Amino acid sequence: xxxxxxxxxxxxxxxxxxxxxxxxxxxxxxxxxxxxxxxxxxxxxxxxxxxxxxxxxxxxxxxxxxxxxxxxxxxxxxxxxxxxxxxxxxxxxxxxxxxxxxxxxxxxxxxxxxxxxxxxxxxxxxxxxxxxxxxxxxxxxxxxxxxxxxxxxxxxxxxxxxxxxxxxxxxxxxxxxxxxxxxxxxxxxxxxxxxxxxxxxxxxxxxxxxxxxxxxxxxxxxxxxxxxxxxxxxxxxxxxxxxxxxxxxxxxxxxxxxxxxxxxxxxxxxxxxxxxxxxxxxxxxxxxxxxxxxxxxxxxxxxxxxxxxxxxxxxxxxxxxxxxxxxxxxxxxxxxxxxxxxxxxxxxxxxxxxxxxxxxxxxxxxxxxxxxxxxxxxxxxxxxxxxxx
Amino acid sequence: xxxxxxxxxxxxxxxxxxxxxxxxxxxxxxxxxxxxxxxxxxxxxxxxxxxxxxxxxxxxxxxxxxxxxxxxxxxxxxxxxxxxxxxxxxxxxxxxxxxxxxxxxxxxxxxxxxxxxxxxxxxxxxxxxxxxxxxxxxxxxxxxxxxxxxxxxxxxxxxxxxxxxxxxxxxxxxxxxxxxxxxxxxxxxxxxxxxxxxxxxxxxxxxxxxxxxxxxxxx
Numbered sequence: 001x002x003x004x005x006x007x008x009x010x011x012x013x014x015x016x017x018x019x020x021x022x023x024x025x026x027x028x029x030x031x032x033x034x035x036x037x038x039x040x041x042x043x044x045x046x047x048x049x050x051x052x053x054x055x056x057x058x059x060x061x062x063x064x065x066x067x068x069x070x071x072x073x074x075x076x077x078x079x080x081x082x083x084x085x086x087x088x089x090x091x092x093x094x095x096x097x098x099x100x101x102x103x104x105x106x107x108x109x110x111x112x113x114x115x116x117x118x119x120x121x122x123x124x125x126x127x128x129x130x131x132x133x134x135x136x137x138x139x140x141x142x143x144x145x146x147x148x149x150x151x152x153x154x155x156x157x158x159x160x161x162x163x164x165x166x167x168x169x170x171x172x173x174x175x176x177x178x179x180x181x182x183x184x185x186x187x188x189x190x191x192x193x194x195x196x197x198x199x200x201x202x203x204x205x206x207x208x209x210x211x212x213x214x215x216x217x218x219x220x221x222x223x224x225x226x227x228x229x230x231x232x233x234x235x236x237x238x239x240x241x242x243x244x245x246x247x248x249x250x251x252x253x254x255x256x257x258x259x260x261x262x263x264x265x266x267x268x269x270x271x272x273x274x275x276x277x278x279x280x281x282x283x284x285x286x287x288x289x290x291x292x293x294x295x296x297x298x299x300x301x302x303x304x305x306x307x308x309x310x311x312x313x314x315x316x317x318x319x320x321x322x323x324x325x326x327x328x329x330x331x332x333x334x335x336x337x338x339x340x341x342x343x344x345x346x347x348x349x350x351x352x353x354x355x356x357x358x359x360x361x362x363x364x365x366x367x368x369x370x371x372x373x374x375x376x377x378x379x380x381x382x383x384x385x386x387x388x389x
Numbered sequence: 390x391x392x393x394x395x396x397x398x399x400x401x402x403x404x405x406x407x408x409x410x411x412x413x414x415x416x417x418x419x420x421x422x423x424x425x426x427x428x429x430x431x432x433x434x435x436x437x438x439x440x441x442x443x444x445x446x447x448x449x450x451x452x453x454x455x456x457x458x459x460x461x462x463x464x465x466x467x468x469x470x471x472x473x474x475x476x477x478x479x480x481x482x483x484x485x486x487x488x489x490x491x492x493x494x495x496x497x498x499x500x501x502x503x504x505x506x507x508x509x510x511x512x513x514x515x516x517x518x519x520x521x522x523x524x525x526x527x528x529x530x531x532x533x534x535x536x537x538x539x540x541x542x543x544x545x546x547x548x549x550x551x552x553x554x555x556x557x558x559x560x561x562x563x564x565x566x567x568x569x570x571x572x573x574x575x576x577x578x579x580x581x582x583x584x585x586x587x588x589x590x591x592x593x594x595x596x597x598x599x600x601x602x603x604x605x606x607x608x
Contacts, residue, residue: 038549042556045541067524067549075527075545083541324556 001209002139003182005241009349012380013233013260016349019241021139022180023079024086026054028241028262029345031253031338032089033270037062038082040335041270042328045084051305051336052343054086055139057265060132061093061124065117069135077137088138089265091245092129094145094186106146108163126170130183134176142212143171145186150220157190164188165202172206184243186214187232191224200235210241213261217246222371226255230378233260250279250341254358255372257345258379269338273330276320279337281361285313287330292317305336359386393420395454402431404442411446421452428457428477433466440470447471461492461514461573462597465590468577480570484562487519487551489530490569492597494576514597516544518562523548536568537561 004020019026033040033048036059040048048056058078063069075081078088094111105112110125126144133141144167146160168185175183185203189195203211213232216225229244233256236242243263244256253264269279276288278299285299286292298308299316307316307329319326341358348354355376359368366388376383396419400406414422424443431439447453452473458464459479467475483490492514516523516530526548529539538547538561550558580589 037553037555038546039555039557042560044537044557044560046537062553066553067545071525071545074525075543081543081546081549083546324559328556328560 001182002178002180003209003241005210005239007239011349012258014258014345014349014379014381015260015262016346017241017262019262021055021087021182023088023139024054026087027343027346029253029257029349030054030263030342032057032263032265033335033338034059034265034267035082036267037066038078040331041274042324042331043335045082047332048084048335049086051332052339053335054339055089055263056084056086058088058090058136058138059093060090060129060136061113063090063136064093064132065115069132073135073137077135079137087140088136089140090133090136090138090142092133092142092144092186093124094129094142094147095246108166110144126167127174130171130174131176134181137177138181140182140184140210141175143168143183143185145188145214147186147188147215148190149218150191150215150224151218152190157188157192158195161189161195161199165199168203168206168208172208182209184208184210184212186212186245187236188215190215191220191228193228193231196228196231197235200232204235204237208240210243211236212243212245212263214245216244217248217252217266222369223374225252226259226371226375226378229256229261230259230375250338250358251362251372253338253341254345254355255375255379257349258355258376258381260379269334270331273334274327276326276330278316278330279334281358282364283362287313287316287320287326289317299330299333300337303333303337303340305333307333307336355381356383356386359383395419395421395423398422398424398443398447399426400439400443401426402435402439404438407439407442408446411443415447419451421454422447424453424455424472426457427455428459428463433462436463436466437470440467440472444471462594464573465577465593468581468586469590475574480563480566483515483566484559487517487558487562488515488566489518489547489562490515490566491531492569492573494569494572518544518547518558519551520548530565531569534565534569536565538565538568 002022005017007015007017009016017028019028032055033053035056038058040056063072072078072081110123113122113124115122129144146163146167148157148160164186171183185206185208187196187199187203189199213229216228233242241263242261244261246266247253247256247264248266248268276286278285278287280300292313295313297313299313300308311329316326316329344354363386366386368383368387373387396414396417398410398414400410444453453471454474454476455467455472456476458467458475459477464475523544526544528544530544531539542561547558547561580586
């Protein structure tokens with residue numbers, strides 16, 4: 001165990017906590033930008049510190065291909081390689097199984113990929129994943145899980161859940177740096193509460209430093225999504241961090257935090273920036289739209305970030321249709337938005353007001369989606385002031 | 390609406406036309422001179438006389454701007470002829486090609502023969518960060534450079550960023566190249582103020598050709 005998790009405040013199931021990792025003391029709930037290949041597209045590490053980024057996610061699969069984990073290790077680990085002084089998390093490479101499934105073969109041994117670089121077969125076993133992650137040196141590493149899409153049904157889900165538990169034991173055995181790197185287990189089981197329950201109990205038995213809720217954010221309906229999160233957060237230990245992988249949209253983060261989750265990651269803010277879309281309290285703002293041509297307001301007048309303080313919508317409109325700078329500025333703003341959201345969640349969980357403020361800005365007509373109302377019900381947060389019905 | 394207007398001076402590679410154009414623009418009511426048509430194929434040898442044909446016929450009190458001279462040796466030719474402002478895409482092309490400027494900026498007398506012949510066929514003026522020789526190079530682009538890139542990142546990291554086609558590669562290279570190039574201009578200004586610009590130019594040009602001489606000797 002190489003972390004300390006201290007709950008500082010609560011509102012029903014929601015918690016505001018301090019997560020102390022080897023490289024940085026973080027405040028949760030927190031959002032982790034995704035820096036797949038050892039960089040957040042277009043932003044310098046200085047800028048990331050400036051906007052308050054606490055943990056960055058790096059991807060084992062990509063880094064193992066280029067520049068290779070051995071090279072990263074030889075140069076002193078990923079922190080030193082990319083010059084990021086705060087915390088890092090690497091995922092196991094497992095998610096690529098789902099996204100590259102037509103090229104992958106999953107057996108008890110591990111996962112065979114076809115390398116996109118040179119076509120050679122690559123075998124990713126739990127042991128290999130952990131060894132690669134040990135070399136990369138992140139503060140948090142993820143167990144290799146057998147992840148299946150929530151949109152499929154049948155015995156495959158059960159097979160994947162039990163395999164995930166067997167693989168977690170192999171990951172624990174292979175982990176050579178437990179005093180410097182925290183191995184998180186990932187709860188699988190699709191949308192089946194029985195399978196999820198078995199998986200949670202199996203992982204809790206292994207007494208890991210933290211737990212992730214995996215296999216979601218893959219196209220399932222929102223109603224199923226929040227129920228799985230609610231079930232898992234209710235069953236996972238109170239005194240350990242809970243990470244919902246691949247989440248997500250600001251609204252999803254607010255709901256999951258209300259239900260008791262602490263950590264999130266998603267490519268959405270940076271990816272949507274590259275398509276010219278900015279995140280704002282009301283939802284999204286499409287900078288490529290013609291309406292932006294003469295708009296001399298900042299993206300968000302209430303935002304304190306460098307982009308909103310220095311650039312107009314009109315200028316960014318010009319850039320996003322022509323120049324990489326446009327997506328760089330939008331990435332900066334969007335990440336600032338997500339990190340400010342995290343900070344607001346942390347500081348206001350005790351008050352409980354934040355959820356209502358957030359929902360009122362996003363749904364000024366009171367048309368809060370039903371799944372959100374149901375989830376807040378379970379979370380014990382009264383949002384009747386934001387709903388018109 | 391209240392901005393300065395510069396007069397354009399053209400004339401191709403024809404000394405007489407250059408002179409005529411400069412003389413004509415010089416009597417017009419403009420705030421400065423934009424010298425066009427250079428960097429389009431004239432040789433290093435013929436350029437000084439063409440430049441002088443222009444600047445000899447311009448008043449000394451107004452700024453002279455030139456477009457198309459980017460290489461340090463070309464800039465020095467422009468400065469020698471009395472040009473004040475330079476505009477080119479030189480830095481942009483270096484950056485998108487993965488190059489970083491490395492030529493020495495300091496003007497102290499040094500016996501600079503510690504240059505090592507390398508296999509990549511490069512010289513002391515710039516390096517290409519895509520070269521595999523930099524995969525594990527944990528040193529900055531230029532050792533004592535105080536730009537953001539050299540203070541924070543290694544050649545190995547930039548090599549990786551270029552290999553995986555990440556935007557940050559161009560950002561970091563552009564920062565360094567701009568900083569380095571502007572440093573070159575600062576050296577020029579200092580040399581002029583100290584009254585030794587001619588020596589500065591001569592020494593600069595000579596040292597950039599030294600590696601060729603060294604190559605010849607070693608074969």
